[in-house]
Amino acid sequence: MSSGPAPVTHATSSAAVLDVIRGAGIISRVDLTRATGLTGATISTVVRRLIDNGLVLETGRAESTGGKPAVLLSLDPDARYAVGVHLDHAGITYVLANLGGAIVGRWRRPGAGTDAPDVVVARIAAEVTTLVAQTGVDPDRIVGLGVVSPGPLTGSAGMSLTPPVMQAWTDFPVPEALGAATGMPVMLENDATAAAVGEYWATSHEASACFATLYMGTGIGAGIMANGDIFRGASGNTGEIGHICVDIDGPACWCGGQGCIEALAGPAASVAAARDAGVDLPGIGTAEDFAALTRAALAGPGPAADIVARSARYVALAAQALANILDLDRVVLTGPSFAYAASLYVPAVRAQLDRAFFSRSSHPIDVVISAHAAEAAAVGGAALVLQSELAPRASSARVPSRAR
Amino acid sequence: MSSGPAPVTHATSSAAVLDVIRGAGIISRVDLTRATGLTGATISTVVRRLIDNGLVLETGRAESTGGKPAVLLSLDPDARYAVGVHLDHAGITYVLANLGGAIVGRWRRPGAGTDAPDVVVARIAAEVTTLVAQTGVDPDRIVGLGVVSPGPLTGSAGMSLTPPVMQAWTDFPVPEALGAATGMPVMLENDATAAAVGEYWATSHEASACFATLYMGTGIGAGIMANGDIFRGASGNTGEIGHICVDIDGPACWCGGQGCIEALAGPAASVAAARDAGVDLPGIGTAEDFAALTRAALAGPGPAADIVARSARYVALAAQALANILDLDRVVLTGPSFAYAASLYVPAVRAQLDRAFFSRSSHPIDVVISAHAAEAAAVGGAALVLQSELAPRASSARVPSRAR
DNA sequence: CATTCTTAGATCGGTGGCTAAAGTTAGTCA
């Protein structure tokens, strides 16, 4: 592919200013000084540079407050794009997102299956090229590619603890291989964390200082962001909420624990319980079966509704544990399994947090469903690249592998 | 009091360098360049400034590795001190700590009782002066005072959600009042978080990128640090682990939830269970009763041992939830209730994490008892001030109220 | 309508942290 976009800036504060502009949506230079703590002089030069780079536009004037009216600034959403790839056994989802986190192109293709990693990587590179060509976006404006995969990852070295079906991917250097194949910076992240970044980029983020996504795909995980930074923990495997215990005498889980959320309330567990209860399910795969289960639950009372309600009760406990430990002000339910079941889960989580979130007297806690629940991981992959290229933070540095 | 120590530096990186020196214990300038990423030139000038300020000493030479041998640097532990005050209903604990986090003076006095806050504040100021005088430490070397109190706090405005016995303190501006009374910068923090900072300062911290204290006093809480920063969440009330649910059908808790850890395994719950089981307890207060209970448990098998073992089992689940959500590499048990019961709790927590910590394949997780469990909160208060005065980070900024 | 006030923003000189590159110091090794 091409040489990529021109280097945006090499400044430290440009990124912070850009992030504030994006978070605010529309903001004047004066308000930027207040938001960043920088002086007017600095903001003036930084903004000029951002405008010169085509990232920021002057989009109007504010009402006068007694003197010269302020000039309003906003991001040019089409200034840059990023590709998000959600790599899963069942299917690969591609998304082309702009600076506002909006989807401008999407494509769903067959999954990795049993193909060898290098074959899949070559396919992905080709499919990315096709997607970009179809949407007509200038390839020079694409800042990179974010690959998202379920389960914990280890650094840039590949995946570990992968689900058995993707065993061949263990220790395969996905970012390096894809970077070489596409000529773009590539980042790798797990689904829940990527979804959190996607949520951050798609929303004006003054709303939230510290939030988490509750991501339900085939498993359950959480992605955590605090003050615009991904919270990564000791090895980048935070949010493994599927294996916290909510019932000390609960059933054993494959992880070695007992009464884990995933074993009690995960899609696989719910589907198994539904089958035992005689609910009619297609039986093609957990994702499809769970979708069928939620449709049955939405249709009215019965065993399907009971099973989903029970799952929601446990998921609500997970949300409560997250909120109490992390002092969240927002919980976003997302991922394919919540895409159609939002109305069954959101009220349960909200009710539990109203009842037992410890800091509710200091601040309320929002519980919402993501706007792009079904494609949250892919959108997150794209957002991850935007975040690292345009608003890098010291602490969340995870060096993207740059080809060449 | 006096004008306080001379301004240490107003540089940005001095703090980072100082922090690395402290964490390493003894380190050369070359190794500082590797650890900080700064050039030798920068390290040279920064170190010279730290030496001029009396914070750092040249304490020897390393073996030559083929050229000029490196000069070894270390903190002068007696260059600065800080006072920690653990303010509790039952007693006030004072600690004078040096830069190494070591205790150089301690004092325990009767608690706040039902006295009015301003009376107690005046008493604290007087007692701090007495302690400092008795230890013979130069008052100019004291950088400030950290006040630690149980329960969630709201900003610098005082405490909220205070235990009923300290209701009068709600919204009382402790930092401002004590700052005015002592002339020192004053910071306020909850016990678990302060204990985490204390642990950070008392240990060489390369060992741990992301750890939490599990603090058990009369309640149970956690303090979280990641990459040398306190993790504060949306409102500074992280780690409210006492009210996460580990038994969906467990007993109701005063917080509104069900099956909360604190209701199942907190000292008060254990003491109540022991009394029901006929264990002989003094009955003066939860702290004393719990100490008696652990003594009985240590003496051998019986109802006391069973009750403590049950508590340990639940505490281990809390540790597991923390570790899985935060991806910790270290858990420190601390607080007065663990001071004597360490040998009963540490193995249980360690075993549970060995069994079910999700990322154990990426990295092991240390479980240890704090060296100063009994005075962890007071030591933490002192460390908090050292941290904010000597190694401030952007993200953990909590402006200390400076008198005058 | 001219004057004055207020606020937004640009420009300019200066400060300070940082770097690269060259110099100095203090060891080892033949």
Added chain:
DNA sequence: TGACTAACTTTAGCCACCGATCTAAGAATG
């Protein structure tokens, strides 16, 4: 004793940022 090496130190210069000052553009006043 003289290379060689590695640990600092010094120096010149870059760049982000700031304070001060200047210009632009509207509001309020008479």
